[in-house]
Amino acid sequence: MTDHLHISIQHLNKYYTGQNSHEKMHALKDIHLNIKKGSICGIIGRSGAGKSSLLRTLNGLESMSSGEVYVLEHALSELSHAQLIQLRQRIGMIFQHFNLLSTKTVWENIALPLKVAGYSADKIKQQVEKLMTLVGLESKAQHYPSQLSGGQKQRVGIARALIHNPEILLCDEATSALDPESTQTILQLLQQINQTLGITIVLITHEMQVIKQICHEVVVIDAGEIIEQGQVWQVFSSPQHQITQDLLQRNIPHFHSALSTTRAAQHRYHALSIQYAHAKNQLFDIQTLLRPFPSAVLLHSQVDQIQQHHVGQLLIAYPIQPSTPQITQQNSLSSLHIKEHGYVESII
Ligand SMILES: Nc1ncnc2c1ncn2[C@@H]1O[C@H](COP(=O)(O)OP(=O)(O)OP(=O)(O)O)[C@@H](O)[C@H]1O
Ligand SMILES: [Mg+2]
Incomplete structure (x- = not known):
């Protein structure tokens, strides 16, 4: 494993054995994934896709059935239990439901891992204070978890x-x-931790919004398989897999309502979605892109700034014509993805 990779997963398979030991559930299927040092990698997928299983194999909380996982240049399958415990100190983990001890104060919750590891009182005080400042909880040291908001927890x-x-x-x-507000502040904090401390972050989520906001790379998994991966701006502007497209369109509440008339009997318009991306310093002319559709009606338009790109999504309806108009790629575009969505009867 080269030293710019913090994590390298090779041919990873994971089976769970059910109640009946003959039944095996293939939860992770031949996973290959490299995660660069200092990057934020987002893993997204529907419920049951295998996200938690994958994340938990990275610190040995979940065993693997075959393949290899290299973390910080250690092959996990070759580590003794003691070596794994040692490696885990180099891999922090946070959870959806926080997993805090309710009978301990904020200060004690943060200090606990160092107490268990037998550090001196001075060292513990110094480290806990440093981290409470980093996360902005100095004033809450003596509070109990029940006295905190979700974001503070x-x-x-x-x-x-x-x-x-x-x-x-x-x-x-x-x-x-x-x-949503606490989500924003926690995502900003994670980004700050990545940028100032250089910590590699692997996060799993089922929300594309989270990926869009802070990740560099995105991995889409479904039924235990990686179905798509790439830089975030690329996957957002040119999603290849239907599941990725569905996850992205969930982001746009009125996308489906704009198309709600597609089942109508009398078809007069075609609906077309156009996704594009261009580098921030490239000028791009939307008029030129839409020139083949002089009578098009714009149903939806959104432009996001993702990494060093503008990523746009247009939904248009255009009158049915004898031959389908052709959109031509412009030089200034980094990607262009066009999809037919059937017919629209009427446009309000
Ligand atoms: N300990 C277990 N024993 C048996 N099957 C399990 C176990 N843990 C997970 N699974 C199964 O493996 C599959 C993947 O589960 P996993 O928890 O990794 O999914 P997930 O993507 O994290 O889902 P969610 O978004 O709901 O958290 C699921 O079908 C789940 O039922
Ligand atoms: Mg999960």
Whole structure:
């Protein structure tokens, strides 16, 4: 494994054995994945896709059935139990439901891993104070988890996960239990941790919004398989797999309502979605792109800034013509993805 990779997963398979030991559930199927040092990699998929199983194999919480996982240059299958415990100190983890001890204060929750590891009181105080400042919880040291908001509880979870100065942080649905505002602040904190401390972050989520906001790379898994992966701006502007497209369109509430008339009897319009991306410093002319559709009606338009790109999504309806108009790729575009969505009867 080259040293710019923090994680390398090769031919990983994971089976769970059911009640009946003859029944095997193939939860992870021949997974290959490299995660670069200092990157934020998002793993997305529907419920039951295998996200948590995959994340948990990275710190040995879940065993693998075959294949190999290299983490920080260690082959996990070759480690003794003691070596695995040692490696885990270099891999922090945070959870959807925070996993805090309710009978301990914020200070004690964060300090616990160091106490267990037998550090001196001075060292513990120094490290806990540093982390409470990092996550912005200085004023809550003596509070109990029940006295905190969800976002504050997750800050405690993050501080505790960073207590051993890890090189990797694993996040299992870290913002799924939070309201939109707390989600924003936690995502910003994770981004700050990545940028200032250089920690590699692997996060799993079922929300494309989370991926869009802070990830560099995205991996889409379904039924235990990687079905798509790439840089975030690329996957958002040119999703190849139907499941990725569905996950993305869930982001746009009115996308489906705009198409709700597609089942009508009398077809007069075609609906077309156009996804495109161009580098921020490239000028792009939407008029030129839509020139083949002089009578098009714009049903939806959205432009997001993702990494160094503008990623746009258009939904248009155009009158049915004898021959389908052709959209031509413009030089300034980094990607262009066009999809027919059937017919629209009337446009309000
Ligand atoms: N300990 C277990 N024993 C048996 N089957 C399991 C076990 N853990 C998970 N599974 C099965 O493996 C599959 C993947 O589960 P996993 O928890 O990794 O999915 P997930 O993508 O994290 O889902 P969610 O989004 O709901 O958290 C599921 O079908 C699940 O039922
Ligand atoms: Mg899960």
